[in-house]
Structure formats: structure tokens, C-alpha cells
Amino acid sequence: MTAFDWSRMLLADFPLLFLTEVAFRALFAFVVVFVFLKVSGRRGIRQLSLFELVVILTLGSAAGDVSFYGDVPLLPIATVFVTLLLLYRLTVLAMSHSVRFSNWMEGKPVTIIKDGLYELESLNHLNISSDEFFMELRQQGVEHLGQVRLGILETDGDVSLYFYSGGDVRPGLSVLPPDHRAVFGRAPATGLFACTRCGHTQRIEEQQGAVCPRCENRDWSHALIVPRSR
Template identity: 60%
Template sequence: MLSFDWHRFLLNDQPATFLFEVVVRVLLAYVVVFTFLKVSGRRGVRQLSLFELVVILTLGSASGDVTFYDDVPVLPVVLVFIVMLALYRFTTFLTARSVRFSKWIQGDVVTLIKEGLYVLESLDKLNISEDEFFMELRQDGVEHLGQVRLALIEVDGQLSIYFYDDDEMRAGLSVLPPEHRQDFAQIPFTALYACTHCGQTEEIEKGQSRTCSRCKETLWSVALKTRRLH
């Protein structure tokens, strides 16, 4: 009968004293990563740009290896952090002095919604689903696009929303999930409808099938006129 080798399972060929070395390695990696974040001036992960995320992932790989592999020496890993910090500083220096380089590294601010309608050019080039946008809009208290004057996708991926005043608000496409919003190809009753692709609103009579005059799509949802809860 085979017996289970607990020592191989828990430590493999390492002596028990290696556990103390792991503690020291983890503390060192923690201090180096924390120092990098402090020196870079970032207060949180959601503020990271694409370049900074690449840097953090690279540092995470280096710090992960040094924490539990006994054949990974510490000094080369420290050198990795020093070089990455130098690259980060050099990149931020170029970003501050070149608009073209800054856009290449960080990307552009994208206008997602303007005057209660999706910006079609933005929809075509963004690699993100409508459901994700709707979720973020709902989390900011949006029930339909007619409440939104302007929505921007910042370079860090966050959504900045500017609302209409209540007296300027218009009817718009619902951002509620499918169980709270019905979509129609053939109109069941006469009402004001919103195109589910671009948000364009049109009065459509019962029994009609309508092609959106703005984006040429054919699916519609009843436009909402509810005011935003402050």
C-alpha cells in the first residue's frame, strides 16, 4: 500500500528552514512593490494607465518568483525594479512633453454619449460590450440615455458622466437589464421608441417595422422619460 508523502507534498526537497526565507522574501517583495507605487505617485489601481498596468504586472511576476523559488536570487529582482522605475520615470517625462507620445501611451478620451445618443464612431471602435456600459451607467444612477448630456470614457477606463438638468431632460433609451426592458422588431403599440443601437427616438405606430434613420438598425425599445433620482 502506498503511503502519502507529506514532506514532499508540503516542502518538496526544501528544508523546514526555507519557510523562514520565504517570509523574508515576501517582506522584501512587498516593500519594493509598495515603494514603487508610492514613488510613482498613484493612490489606487483604478488610476493606473495601460502602461502602468504593464509595469505592475511585470513587477508582480518578478516579485512572485522571488518569494517562493529558492533558486531565484534577490539582487537581480531588485535590479528589475530599479530598471522598471527608471523606464517609468522616462516614459512619464516624455508623456509630459509630447502630446503625440502621450496619446500613443495613454490613449484618447472617448466620447460615448452626446446629447442623449450614443456616438456611433465610438461604438464602432470600442472593444467593450453594451452590457458593461449599461452596468456602469446604472451604478451612476442613470435609468435612460435621455438623462445624460455627455458621457466620456477616460484614459484609465473610468466613465465620466454629465447630466441634463431636470427641465432639459429628454426621452431616451433604457439602460435597464433585459428583464426590465423589452425590445421589439415589430411595434406592439403606438408610442415614442428608442433605437436599441444608437438611442435615436422616433414616434412609431402600432404594427410597423421601422429602420432607424440614424444607424439603420431595426430593434426598438419604448423610450423612457423618468427623471433622475438625486
């Protein structure tokens, strides 16, 4: 084999006309995936459940093979499409008749913030990194947890937030990036601090350390009290 053999790299043993077949195969693959999304009734990828995402990935793998492999016939891929669509329909029907099966397939909404505090059991169970979750909150205009009355992680991965009105905002843990949220083991000055793990707030005296009574964490950050900007 010759390195950087452009003839082999570009077409190998295929005739130039094979490129038109590749274009047709790509169109076929596109139509198959598009029709599945239309038939399933979903408008966007953010609405896909875990089960639907698995179906799409499986279909996408089959569609990718048929797009450019000349020895992959079209009818078997069409069979894959019909089988997956039938499986999808039967699963949706079973989910509509069984709450337990539906919860097992798609999961349930999970409360992750309540009264300005993290629900530790939920976060530990979901294994969500704080940086990822903080980013999600910032994108919805949250500066600190005290602004949030209730936060729910939906089954499609979206986070639904319900806010306190301006006068009801509580002191809370900042969700800003590390450059804007210093962390202390000992308070640099007397004031109100928030536990960096669960959001619990308490007053700590200057140069004193504290153990969070809620989660036993020893790291603290300045608690914020600013209302949410509209």
C-alpha cells in the same frame, strides 16, 4: 511519484526553516511593489494608465517568482525594480514633452454619449459590449440615455457623465437589464421607442416595424422619459 504524497506536496525537499525565508521573500516583494506605487505618485489601481499597468504586472511577475522560488536571488529582482522605475520616469518625462507620444501611450478621452445618444464611431472603435457599458451607467445612477448630456470615457477607464437638469431630460434608451427592458421588432402599441443600438428615439405605430435612420438597426425598446433620481 506517489499521488497525494503530503510530504512532497507541502515542502518537497526543502527544510522546514525555508518557510521563514519564503516569508522574508514575500515581505521583500511586497515592499518592492509598494515602494514603486508610492514613488510613481499613484494612489489607486483605478488611476493606472495602460503603460503603468504593464509595468506593475511585469514587476508583480518578478516579485512573485522571488517570493517562493529558492533559487531566485534577491539582487536581480532589485535590479528589475530599478530598471522599471527608471523606464517609468523616462517615459513620463517623454510624455510631458510630447503630446503625440502621450496620446499614443495613454490614449485620449473619448466622447461616448452626446445629447442622449451613443456616439457610434467611438463605441465601434472601442469595441465595448453594451452590457458592460450599461452596468457602468447604472452604477452612476443612470436609468436611460436621455438623462445624460455628455459621457466621456477617460484614459484610466472611468466614465465621466454630465447630466441634464430635470426639466431638460430627453426620451432615451433604457440601460436596465434585459428583464426590465423588452426589445421589439414591431411595436406592440403605438408609442415612443428607442433604438437599441444608438439610442435614437421615434414614434412607431402599433404592429409597425422601423429602420433606425441613424444606424439602420431594426430593434427597438420603449423610450423612457423619467428624470434622474438624486
